[in-house]
Amino acid sequence: MRILLFTGKGGVGKSTVASGTAALAAAAGQRTLVLSTDAAHSLADAFGVPVGPEPTAVADHLFVQQVDAQLRFEQSWAEIQGYLLSVLDTTGMDPVAAEELTVIPGAEEVLALLELRLHALSDDWDVIVVDCAPTAETLRLLALPEALGWYMQRVFPVQQRVVKALRPVLSRAAGVPMPGGGVFEAVERLHAELDEVRTLLSGPEASVRIVLTPEAVVLAEARRAYTTLSLFGYRVDGVVANRVFPAEGADDWRAGWVLAQDEVLAQVEESFSGLPLWRSEYGAAEPVGVEALTALARGLYDGTDPIGTSGVRGPFEMVSVRSGVQLRLRLPFVTRDQVDLARSGDELVVTVGSHRRLLTLPASLARMRVTGARVDDDGVLRVSFQDAATASSSSPSAQERVG
Structure with a gap:
């Protein structure tokens, strides 16, 4: 349907x-x-x-x-x-x-x-x-x-x-x-x-x-x-x-x-x-x-x-990369300074302007640490995850501002 x-x-x-x-x-x-x-x-x-x-x-x-x-x-x-x-x-x-x-x-x-x-x-x-x-x-x-x-x-x-x-x-x-x-x-x-x-x-x-x-x-x-x-x-x-x-x-x-x-x-x-x-x-x-x-x-x-459906993809993707897994969220027309990102337990809190979304992570990602996040020039938020056992102690904190 x-x-x-x-x-x-x-x-x-x-x-x-x-x-x-x-x-x-x-x-x-x-x-x-x-x-x-x-x-x-x-x-x-x-x-x-x-x-x-x-x-x-x-x-x-x-x-x-x-x-x-x-x-x-x-x-x-x-x-x-x-x-x-x-x-x-x-x-x-x-x-x-x-x-x-x-x-x-x-x-x-x-x-x-x-x-x-x-x-x-x-x-x-x-x-x-x-x-x-x-x-x-x-x-x-x-x-x-x-x-x-x-x-x-x-x-x-x-x-x-x-x-x-x-x-x-x-x-x-x-x-x-x-x-x-x-x-x-x-x-x-x-x-x-x-x-x-x-x-x-x-x-x-x-x-x-x-x-x-x-x-x-x-x-x-x-x-x-x-x-x-x-x-x-x-x-x-x-x-x-x-x-x-x-x-x-x-x-x-x-x-x-x-x-x-x-x-x-x-x-x-x-x-x-x-x-x-x-x-x-x-x-x-x-x-x-x-x-x-x-x-x-x-x-x-x-x-x-x-x-x-015009073959247009949804805004979310989970992609395996060499260091772990990357969660990608397309945010058209958004720049780095407009996005805040925080990790709270098994949730990612993404804030864009006056809108805030709490993303409940799947079990495979909830066990991992956030090791980096950025917004590309094409308006894609990329959040990198890595197994906690292998993540560097110098990895970014669980709560950070994307910029």
Whole structure:
């Protein structure tokens, strides 16, 4: 099964491109589902038909779904929310206000990812196309499973044991109810499901496509998105330049735009060298409906496979070298002074700007020492490992700054 995620700055037309790609896949006979994780759903507008909370058929082999976040919220968060409501009730807070406070920010996007997991496990689809939220929300969302994993491994077991042992004392001392076993089980279940989602989205059958328009500000955000997606292990397999002005028949006003866009497009080609770059020209009318979306996608992919992986490798590699093993992580557009690296037990802590990732090392590397690290000019972080027994006593410390 193929999973394609489309993201980009708000307003660049990613919903249209995602819908067109799905329509073209369905036209080739692939059982295709388009799923939106954006709280501001726009798939119904793109297809020009009503779309419900369950997969809605809009053409042969093509289904569209705008997730009913409230229903999934009740299924996945009800136990946790019930406990939080009981805590707020002891403070005398108005019940309506308390219910609003217990809805976690970004819950709709998270629960849409859980819906994606159910569809991926169902074996009902050959292709799932995900229309993601704008870039910043998508990046926070895709980083969530790993961040929650760190909490579940390091903090949650201790917290669970303490609360279980001291619940009567804590309840009397704090004056608020302590969480019961059902709450902890709900948190564990939520974590396990999100971890499955992350495994799916970082696997070989899944990839991300960045949609942009030929504007300098949009390109800058796309570059940052590429770096962050790579940091968290998600494979970007192509870039879509949308709303490109056609050069033919341009009047003076449009000719100026064509020249400006050509300059940005040259930067796009340089920035994303090695990735397919698909271009979609402005049309005479907004593409709405299956037929128009399919035509847009045919022009965009120009005979290439719209759901192909393009042969682009993932951002991680483990390579055997003479001195041991080298872990390589591609970090596009990153320089040496932007990266911090630390070793903590069986984890590597990689920080790029404001984003931090904790990489749990496989057992084969966890037994080794870090003997060196550098960022090459091509933006590849290379971390060298060597058996502890043979590593030199003068090797770099377990915590170091890459530079």
